[in-house]
Amino acid sequence: MIRLDLIKKRFGEREVLKGVTLQVEKGELLSLVGPSGCGKTTTLNIVAGLCRPDDGSVLINQVLVEGRYGKKRVHVKPADRRIGYVFQDYGLFPNMKVHDNVSYGLKGRHLPEDEVKKRTLSLLEFVGLSDHSEHYPHELSGGQKQRIALARALATDPEVLLLDEPLAALDSRRRASLRTDFKNILRTLRMTSIYVTHDLAEACTVSDRIAVMGSGKIEQVGHLDHILEKPNSSYVAEFLGLNVYSGKVVSISGCHAEIAINGTVISAGSVPNLHEGAVLVTLKPENVILSSEPTNDNPKWCRCKYNSLVGTIVEIVRMKSNAKVTVDVGFLIDSEMTLNSFEELSLEAGRKVHVHFKADSVGISQGVNQY
Amino acid sequence: MNLARLSNRSVFSNGTIGNLLLGSISLVFILFILLPLAAIFLNLDLGTVVMELQNPGVLDAMRVGLATSSLATIMSFAFGVPTAYLLATKDFRGKSFVDALLDLPMVLPPAVAGLALLLAFAPRGLLGPALLQLHIILPGNVFAVVLAQLFVASPFILRSAKTAFENVPRKLVDNARLLTPSGVRVFLTVTLPLSMYGVMTGLVMTWARSMGEFGATLMFAGNLPGVTQTMPLAIYMLMAQDPLASNLLSAILVVISFFVLALFKIFDRKRYGVRL
Numbered sequence: 001m002i003r004l005d006l007i008k009k010r011f012g013e014r015e016v017l018k019g020v021t022l023q024v025e026k027g028e029l030l031s032l033v034g035p036s037g038c039g040k041t042t043t044l045n046i047v048a049g050l051c052r053p054d055d056g057s058v059l060i061n062q063v064l065v066e067g068r069y070g071k072k073r074v075h076v077k078p079a080d081r082r083i084g085y086v087f088q089d090y091g092l093f094p095n096m097k098v099h100d101n102v103s104y105g106l107k108g109r110h111l112p113e114d115e116v117k118k119r120t121l122s123l124l125e126f127v128g129l130s131d132h133s134e135h136y137p138h139e140l141s142g143g144q145k146q147r148i149a150l151a152r153a154l155a156t157d158p159e160v161l162l163l164d165e166p167l168a169a170l171d172s173r174r175r176a177s178l179r180t181d182f183k184n185i186l187r188t189l190r191m192t193s194i195y196v197t198h199d200l201a202e203a204c205t206v207s208d209r210i211a212v213m214g215s216g217k218i219e220q221v222g223h224l225d226h227i228l229e230k231p232n233s234s235y236v237a238e239f240l241g242l243n244v245y246s247g248k249v250v251s252i253s254g255c256h257a258e259i260a261i262n263g264t265v266i267s268a269g270s271v272p273n274l275h276e277g278a279v280l281v282t283l284k285p286e287n288v289i290l291s292s293e294p295t296n297d298n299p300k301w302c303r304c305k306y307n308s309l310v311g312t313i314v315e316i317v318r319m320k321s322n323a324k325v326t327v328d329v330g331f332l333i334d335s336e337m338t339l340n341s342f343e344e345l346s347l348e349a350g351r352k353v354h355v356h357f358k359a360d361s362v363g364i365s366q367g368v369n370q371y
Numbered sequence: 372m373n374l375a376r377l378s379n380r381s382v383f384s385n386g387t388i389g390n391l392l393l394g395s396i397s398l399v400f401i402l403f404i405l406l407p408l409a410a411i412f413l414n415l416d417l418g419t420v421v422m423e424l425q426n427p428g429v430l431d432a433m434r435v436g437l438a439t440s441s442l443a444t445i446m447s448f449a450f451g452v453p454t455a456y457l458l459a460t461k462d463f464r465g466k467s468f469v470d471a472l473l474d475l476p477m478v479l480p481p482a483v484a485g486l487a488l489l490l491a492f493a494p495r496g497l498l499g500p501a502l503l504q505l506h507i508i509l510p511g512n513v514f515a516v517v518l519a520q521l522f523v524a525s526p527f528i529l530r531s532a533k534t535a536f537e538n539v540p541r542k543l544v545d546n547a548r549l550l551t552p553s554g555v556r557v558f559l560t561v562t563l564p565l566s567m568y569g570v571m572t573g574l575v576m577t578w579a580r581s582m583g584e585f586g587a588t589l590m591f592a593g594n595l596p597g598v599t600q601t602m603p604l605a606i607y608m609l610m611a612q613d614p615l616a617s618n619l620l621s622a623i624l625v626v627i628s629f630f631v632l633a634l635f636k637i638f639d640r641k642r643y644g645v646r647l
Contacts, residue, residue: 050545079552090547095564104560126487154551351531 001026002160005067007046007056009039013216016042017053018216026061029155029186030221031203034301035239040196043213044162047194048085051076060160070088079108081160084153088165090145092137099124099133105156117228121312125153127185142170143178150185161193162184167202200240212236226290230365231282243283243334247364249276256359257304264330266307268362287361288335290325290345293356305359311332313349318342327355384444411621412448423619430598432605439601440581443520443583445578447528452570455532456558478524481586484523488591492518516591516599521582528573529579534568536562572638579631 002024009017024030024239033042045051048060050064052075057067060083060130065076084285103120111119124130128145146166153161158172166182167175183206186193197203203210204224207242211221219239220232221228257270259281268281294308311329323342325335333355347353423429458470477485490496492509509515539562547557563570571635585603592599594608602620609617 045545048545048549050548077552083549085546085549087542087546089542091542093539093543093547093565105550108553108556135602152550199377307503346478 001059001061002047002194003059004043004047005057005059007043007058008040008052009046009051016216019056020179020218020262022218022221024192024194026192026331027190028209029191029207031195031199031207031210032213033197033203033210033239033240039216040326041164041196044085044164044194044196045086047160048083048162049076049081049176064171068285071124081082082156082158084156084158084161086146086149086153086161086163088130088139088168090142090149090169092145092149092152094137094305096136097133098129098137098140101137101148102133102152102155104152109156114151118154120371123155124148127151130332136224141174143174146170146178147181154189154245159192161189161191163179163195165197168197168199175202182206199223212239227324228284229363231363232365234280237280237282241285242363243285243288243368245281245283245331247279247281248281249274249364252276257364259364260360262331264309266362267305268308268364269360271364271366273365274366277366282363282365283357285324285334285336287357288333288338289356290335290347291356292345294326294354307355307357307359307362309354311357313347313353315353316347316349324352327353329355380607401426402423411618412626413619415615415622419615420619423613423616426613426616428605428609428613429620430614431447432600432602433623435513435516435583435597435600436602440518440520440578440584441518443524443581444574444578446517447525448522448570448574451528451573451577452532455529457575458529458563459536463596473529474526476523478638479523481523481584482590484518485587485590486520488515488519488587492591510591511593511595511599513592513598516588519591520584520585522585523587524577524580527576528570531573531576532566532570535573536564538569539565568638572635575631575634575638579628582627 002021002022004022006019007017008015020039020043022030022032022043033045034040037303042051046053046066047060053066056066059067059079059175062075063076066079067074070332072173093104096104099120102123106119107114120133121130124133127150129144129147129151132140132144132148137148140148146169150166168176170178180203186195186206195203195206209222210224212219212227214233214235219306220227220236225235228240231240231242231244234244234246245261247266248261249258250258252264252270252274255273257268257272258265259268260278294310309329311327311333313325314328314332315326317324319337322336322338325337325342325347327333327335335355344352454473458466458473479487489510491498492502492515493499494503494508494510497620504603509518543561543565544557547561548554549555583603584601585607588599588601589604594600594604596605596608600608602624604618606624609620
């Protein structure tokens, strides 16, 4: 188990961590996601003991490794924390062969030589690179390097594994295949781990729970579905790529509510304890349908309440397999669709288009941060 | 700026007259530098070389020169490398001031360096009485030559090793610290091997500078043949009595300098050649 309590850290004028509190359960893999520069790596370095916080405490498996014990300041040396750390740019020692890299930590622990050899070999087999043990790091591909880095981190039999954007330095094709590899390896290990990434898709693939980090603070922790359903701040919602608005509840009737956003009124499914006043409105772009007709003729939609608005296309972004279209309907709304539907609709910027979304797909939460 | 104007920026870019002018100016300068060096060798023939190599004055100067500058280089390694490591990796009050002061011997006039060493270590100097108690009188002693060389050449090892240590990626050191509890092991297995070429460059330059040291040695250690007379001192002293001996010593120093430069180029190229 890893527990961080109110960790604060300043680098000169810049307050990098403003009281980070986070708990990772035993055997759990938690993803720490957030934009670049929000303090993810600093948090990891503090857990590892490579960086000392100004305030706050770190516990690993109920042992205080950083913080205050009475009046005494506690700082356990990095090597004594039993941590495996996988760096973004591999961090392999370029002057050592693969097997020396993997056995580096073992040799520092004065184990018998044949034990070191046996363990090194079994780790290389575990990551599927046993025939590369005589190579130097620069002779390996990025993916191979990262697997060696993982083997080295696991060599000392750590209690906790920290991974700092381990796949970020790879090209997108390798990243996808290594992502699956990593997921399988990490699942087998069932080790208490923190996986830092700025890529939400990567976080979803490898981990059970996700912690979204804003600038210097943990914004929300939970399972992805839960966070997507109920982001607790506009920051989190925006980070997740949702449409985010601050609206006002105009009326509530039964299981539906009318909400005004920038003067445009939409219907939404109500939530318990909803009352009139300010509200955070979120909407997944893939739930927003565009059409050239004023009504939606999808038979699945005829039984439920939905919103139909009219707006002008502001921007179109075409990606590999889908397209994102931004429409101004009094407020800006993003819609995501497959390339097929995009081409069928023959959309272009400046044209008028009808926007439909179900009332039930509108997420509303009250009493949360709307910064 | 358009492409046509860009290509016309160089005065010498079009026309043979421009190229001719550029070539002749460079040629004059290159000759000015190479001619004196060539003169040293043109003046020698094999017979005199063989004869002068048996001249005790020449042999003593070579022996003293090689021994002292090698010892100075070893000492610069023993003291300079830890100091460079301290300056590269630790923070302390007044660090940048100390750092700047340590460069001073590089630009200090050699005569000033010699006088400074006398005022510090000679029998009447600051530490003189204490050294006298230990029956150490530095001036006139071969060890004084070593100290003069070490003093003057110290910035070379400090600069070079410090830059090399600073260039070792922080992440690699962090990684090693996570894997092994011993800081000494981290230094010996990761930091030092990865900065080896920088340290070697510093050592080679220190050795070369020590071999050529003249002013500080003359003032602090004196000019005793066979004891404190190094090659540059011998070149100066023998110039009147035995010009050929001084000529030969110069030729040897030119050859040594050339090889040092070659080594420097090799190390310097490899310095950042460690692939990460």
